[in-house]
Amino acid sequence: MIREELRELSAGERSLTAAAPAFSDRHSGVVAKPYPYNGKTSWDIYYMQFENIARMNNWSNEEKACLLTSMLRDSAAAILENLCSSDLRDYDKITSALRLRFGDAHLTELLHGQLHNRTQQAKEDLTTFAYEVQSLAKRA
Numbered sequence: 001m002i003r004e005e006l007r008e009l010s011a012g013e014r015s016l017t018a019a020a021p022a023f024s025d026r027h028s029g030v031v032a033k034p035y036p037y038n039g040k041t042s043w044d045i046y047y048m049q050f051e052n053i054a055r056m057n058n059w060s061n062e063e064k065a066c067l068l069t070s071m072l073r074d075s076a077a078a079i080l081e082n083l084c085s086s087d088l089r090d091y092d093k094i095t096s097a098l099r100l101r102f103g104d105a106h107l108t109e110l111l112h113g114q115l116h117n118r119t120q121q122a123k124e125d126l127t128t129f130a131y132e133v134q135s136l137a138k139r140a
Helices: 002-026 043-057 061-071 074-082 091-102 104-117 126-139
Strands: none
Touching (some): 043 091, 061 091, 104 126
């Protein structure tokens, strides 16, 4: 019985290995993987990077939906609880829900306050300070 299961597993591994070249051929050898998103960083920046990776890998909207939901962690993953099962395969609905919760648009007031209060730290070089101020100004 155990030997039968091992043979089945081995046969399954061979079929997966045989399918692998088709995947890499489709992607012309370039396969980039998105990193996890937990909701603690800018959604807009993550979304831009995810879209670039999806374009490089030539993913369909359904593939993007599957990969994006598998990359969500913590409070970002909790967003999925509010979507019905058919929406979990709809890339646009998933990204809309994430944008509403984590997008920079709702942070405008907070960012204005951070920009107003931002001062150069004691050991912070001018280049870093200027970059941080410029980044806040762009997002605010």
